[in-house]
Amino acid sequence: MATQDDFTVTPHSVDGDVDYEQLLDQFGADEVTADQRGRFPDSGHPLVRRGVFYAHRDLDQFLNAATAGEDHALVTGVGPSGPMHIGHVFPFYFAKYLQETAGTTVYIPLSDDEKYFVKDLSLEDIGGYTRDNLLDILAVGFDPERTRLVVDSADADIIYPLASALSTDITQATVEATYGEPENIGHSFYPAVQATHLLLPQLVEGRQPTLVPIGADQDPHVRVCRDVAGKERYDVEKPGALLSKFLPSLDGPGKMSASDDAPNILLTDDRETIREKILTHAYSGGQSSVDDHREQGGDPEVDVSYLLLYYFFEDDDTEVERLAREYREGSLLSGELKELAAEKIADFFEAHQRRREQLGSLEDELEPYRLTEEERQQALGRVGYPDDSAGVRRF
Structure with missing residues (x-):
């Protein structure tokens, strides 16, 4: 959470004329260098070449793996609170560019639960937006062999146990210091769910550099997750971040919102x-x-x-x-x-x-992108849950 006289940046609102250099200092991130921009594959992406992605955390680890052909992943998602708009396009097509040029594994979480905690929307409305958003994500054209889509409510059997395990390393004081006072206990618990999203590629597939391309306002999620990932009992790397400047709304400065x-x-x-x-x-x-x-x-x-x-x-x-x-x-x-x-x-x-x-039914199109049973068991095992090959927990 960053607040100055002229601007405010939080995970839930961006107001005023943002000073990106000042924001970089407050968040403690590093500026993306010319050398780092030059290491992106296929002459780089416009978002990188032109400095829209302007700051980072641990970008070199990701680039090292991507250029060496080693395992690496990217996490980018959406909170389904309305139809997808122009501001949602960038991270998904950026992720597709990296998947096509570097073989990046892409994980896409949809935080429908969080939107219910913080938005004045019914579960029915959020469900409709979730289905609509999924169709737009599928239309981007990701490779199902290297892409996993996760919906918090639909995949609660994996998201909730993982978040419960990670939540023991996130204190209420950390939540309030990072986000301010939560609106409700669901909102208070959500950082554990967000940490699950960002660590999911490693929990499923093993330790590897993971990059999270996000607007600078979402950086607090990464910072909390990096604290969790630093605990010795999790064999994971701290997720890196690539922070972007805000796309202006049509009527001028400020973040575009749905x-x-x-x-x-x-x-x-x-x-x-x-x-x-x-x-x-x-x-x-x-x-x-x-x-x-x-x-x-x-x-x-x-x-x-x-x-x-x-x-x-x-x-x-x-x-x-x-x-x-x-x-x-x-x-x-x-x-x-x-x-x-x-x-x-x-x-x-x-x-x-x-x-x-050209897509068929959502259920049919989505199936190849879902976590497999084996992948779910691997993730649960890495946070200490016993093997469930006999289906004991699924009463």
Whole structure:
């Protein structure tokens, strides 16, 4: 939890104009270096090359394993509190990039229980969002041989015993110091569940470097988990983290949320809806009139349309540099930049939507991504549960 006069960053809210250097100092993370960026496979990903992932914890261990072809894993998930939006796209497609280029094993937890603890949503609503989110995750196109999807409520037979074992190493004082006063006892217990998510690849498959790409606001989850992983009785490595800057909401600075009042671009939006949202709501770094813009130019660093292209939707570094230069010079107008961003985003989303439409039933599609019985037993055994090959615990 980081609070300054000008901004506040917690796992549940981000307000104000975030100073990323100050945030880095407060969280005690390290800045990603040029050498580390250069070690990512296949010339790196735009999120890495352009410094969107700007800070880390123990990144070198992950890169060493990835480049040497050794076992390594990545954990990235979602809390299903609404339809997935543009801000959810980045970590999943980043994970797919690493899976395709480095053979990374990807674990994807869906924390439907946590959303019930902290959101004013019914279990029925959360269940519907969970199913919807799962379809969007499956549409990304992960390799089922190297991917495991876990839903807290549906996989409670593995998540709850593991979280119970890990919870003995998390004190209430730690929870309150990290997150503030919990809203309820479910919320208070959730850090143990989150630690289970982040350690699950190692509990299932054995000790290996694990990377967690997250927004900087989620770093407290990693810090608590690293404390747990440091206990000698767990034969695991502390999970590393790759911390990203926040994607702005359409109306300007601040983190994009699925549940706030700012308009969001949803993964289900059609081309015309995306265009309308960008043209109507995307905060502009340009001037108030065409003549003034031609004379004074605009500021791409605060222009949401440009930032969307820079963060993810324009892969060509030369092109994003050209757009920034022409915008500053005034030869590229705000409306033109918005049109370009809307077209690029719509192209990407239409491809995603086509893959989603080609999926069969959720139950059939999800089955290859579920933890196997053997994997569940391996995880339980690593935290001290006896072998359950006879099914004794499943009354």
